[in-house]
Amino acid sequence: MSSFLPSWIRTMFRVFWAMPLVTKLCTFWLTTIILAAIFADFIPKLADPSYQGFLFGTDVTNDGQSLHHWLGTDNNSRDILSRLIYGTRVSLTVAVTAVAFGTFFGGLLGSFVGYVRGRREAAIMASIDVILAFPALVLLLTVVTLLGKRNLLVISLVVGVLAIPYYARVSRANALAVSRREFVAAARAIGTKDRTILWREVIPNVMPTVLAFALVSAAVTVVLEGTLAFLGLSVQPPTPSWGVMINAARADLRINIWPVIWPSLMLVFTVYSLNNVGDWFRIRTAHKTAAL
Amino acid sequence: MNMTLRKRGTGMRLTAVLLAAVMVATACGSDSDDTSPSATTVATETTAAPEAPETTTAPTTEAPATTATPTTTTEAPPVGPAQGGDASVGLEAEAPGLRPWEDTCSSPCYNMMAAVFDKLFEQYADGSYGAFxxxxxxANDDFTVWTMNLRPDVxxxxxxxxxxxxxxxxFVVHQTGxxxxxVIASSKLINVEATGDLExxxxxSGTNAIFVANLSRAPIGMVFAPSTGADEDAVTAAANAPIGTGPFMVDSRDVDNKTxxxxxxxxxxSDSFGxxxxxxDSVTFHPIPDEGTRLSSLASGTVTAMQxxxxxxxxxxxxxxxxxxFxxxxxxxxxxxxxVTVAPYDDARVRKGLIxxxxxxxxxxxLGGEGISLPTTQLFASESPFYSEAIAAAYPTHDMAAGSALVQEYIDDPDRSDGLAVGEKISVTLSCPPDPTLIAAMQVSQVLWEASGLVDVELTGFDQATHIGMAVGAADGTFIGTHDIHCWRWxxxxxxAAGMLSGFGDPFDPSxxxxxxxxxxxxxxxxGYVVEATLTDDVAERAALYEKFGLIMVEAMPIYFSGGTATVIATAEGLGGLDSWEMPxxxxxxxxxxxxxxxxxxxxAAE
Structure with missing residues (x-):
């Protein structure tokens, strides 16, 4: 595979190959569901996730696994596999948005205050502590309820904004340590501007840790979206998400447990995979930082 | 005319006891896997009913005086039950308050109120009214003056x-409740006078042949202590510490936890055995809103009953x-x-087309009601004396082409009420409380309506209190609700009589x-037919008037039906008496x- 592929792909393969077996499997799982979510519209014979065949005489509700419906149907006779795949879009969109918001805004903010210190740090961190003092779920429920609209964009943005303080804390802690390193002191000694030191020395050294944290917090976000959906506060029906599916199926739990099992397994595998890959990444980047 | 007491022979009671004994024997006799006691017993009659939206509330409409069809069940024969024991009941919601004249109440709340308050009149098993x-x-000849005697020594x-x-x-408190x-307005009640110690x-203000029905309903039928209305503080306190003549007294109330x-x-x-x-000894009510949790609580013994x-x-x-x-x-x-005050629902073609x-x-x-509830077409079950075959025949059945044609006609109307251009789809909002089964039902409507290519459907859901609040207008007609298409029970x-008078009266009437x-x-x-039906106590005559009303309503389609509501009170084995309670x-x-x-x-029941 070597010479035909671009170097970055070869690097990725090398990294993948160096992973422990479990981490390989986790990475494979995450890659698969991300690709499935992105290309769901092009998967041949994948049913419309909102199609209720029982209304048109083609399917039955709460059907078991079959060749036609590999994972069975739900209480509205919709194809569970299709809804799982399309539901991945919601879970991952919320997770990616939260990670992006957190990493970018939280990472920058934390790095900044960790480097500049002083009153600005005290003021910003005090504000962040106040936000963090509220139970996250309660704050989230309040914001979502007040906004009224509950589509994917709103949910993603709300979760993303609420993620910022957590990232800010992590990046500040790392920025504090990095700011005391010799190369930062050296840069100061030769009269380098603070802005340059921040962008060239501090942030690049803080980001690996923030990214490792992002992978772990993405797992938390996936669960959070599921919780919101279970409470009826995530995307509105008929848009599928794993939490929405679990919530919808609980009324029929005693007669058909599969519509709860499948999305729950998706949640478990995805959260475990994100945690596992996040841990691996953290260990790997921690080693590199120390090597500096 | 005396509306009170009727006697049935002891033979009937004996038959009932024997039947109950047989049922209990059936229930207790089989422990085999294929027939659980509950399954066996219940089967009696489970037909019809449905579910739909959920809400509940003070049901607007009402039903007949002679029907009822209590189904069910199990039960040990009433061979002189002994006093003692406690019950804890899981309810589907907390009562917002326990003031019959003031607080919006539905089924869970009435369970609690009925334990604290007695009603002046109650209904017999056949739906007719008897003194309690x-x-x-x-009443006098034109049903405008009613003389009631109270039970002594209460x-x-x-x-x-x-x-x-x-x-x-x-009555003083009732007038502002x-x-x-x-209820006072719709029943035409204008004065209450003590014409004796107990009379x-x-x-x-006018004829009301079924005034007694009003005295059997919570708002003016439940009797509370005079001290309750002493001042504003007393009225407020009564929400959580009501004082009635009922069988139980409130010992403590921790809202949203237990009463x-x-x-x-x-x-x-006293019962018939003295x-x-x-x-x-006590009954404790716990609000457990989640259906699955409530049933699991009963199955695990956390509570001993649920509704x-x-x-x-x-x-x-x-x-x-x-x-x-039960x-x-x-x-x-x-x-x-x-x-119907909001476009496009203000046009009957849209309403009827969608339905x-x-x-x-x-x-x-x-809704999970397959094999449990049957489709309904009107406010009365088929066993009711007011049930109308003509209305049943007139109620629309599922027909995509016919429904689409009606909506299309509206869409093509240059004077369409929603102000959109000819040919544009209509947009509707359907809302139910966020129960999984109701969400599933909403999505059925959504798919069918959108399949016509003529309708965009938005689904929303709010907690039950908000859901009800959106639809409840102001009494003076200045506010008519913020709802669109709203799940409801009827x-x-x-x-x-009473329910239909206030349920279909002019919403803008300041009275x-x-x-x-x-x-x-x-x-x-x-x-007019609803009003006319209050002028006579002849059931056949009233049924004919309600049929005329119903046929007009089916054409206008302001409300619609999915299926009858099957209900249950489930208890731990041995806790009975709910279907065999007696009038005085x-x-x-x-x-x-x-x-x-x-x-x-x-x-x-004794073991």
């Missing part, structure tokens, strides 16, 4: 005595061993309504005559319609 806290009532929980003056004092004021005279009620040692009523009621109006819960309860099920299906039905596209059987299946076992008209649909001719004259009471239990006569 009252002893008798009679005392309230605070030790005060029930007298005619109590009823007069209650959020629930009672509308009360009600004067009406503990203990036996009223001075309760006036045992003073209630049998139970539900959800078909899926009934289905699951039937499959749970070790329970006694099921009921009557006039209450699921469905919904259009706010014609709907599929009742599929909706019921999504009908009850009460006489339809509050249409305060409970949630759809805001008012048709002068149709309402020893006749059988109406049982447990809408999962409203009379806990005064519940008892633990």
């Amino acid at each position: 806290l009252a002893e008798s009532i009679s 005392v309230f929980h605070d030790g005060s005595e029930l007298t005619a003056q109590t009823i007069v004092d209650m 959020a629930q009672s004021a509308g 009360v005279t009600y004067t009406l 503990v009620m203990v036996r009223n040692p001075n309760y006036w009523m 045992t003073q009621l209630p049998y139970l 539900s109006l959800r078909q899926a819960s009934i289905r699951d309860a039937r499959d749970t061993e070790g329970l006694w099920l 099921e009921h299906q009557g006039n209450n039905t699921g469905g919904g309504m259009f706010n 014609t596209m709907s599929n009742q059987a599929a909706t019921i299946e999504a 009908g009850s076992e009460d006489d339809p 509050g005559a249409g305060a409970l008209n949630f759809s805001n649909w008012y048709d002068e001719e149709a309402y 004259d020893g006749e059988a009471g109406i049982g447990h319609p809408s999962a409203e239990g009379r806990w005064s006569q519940a008892y633990w």
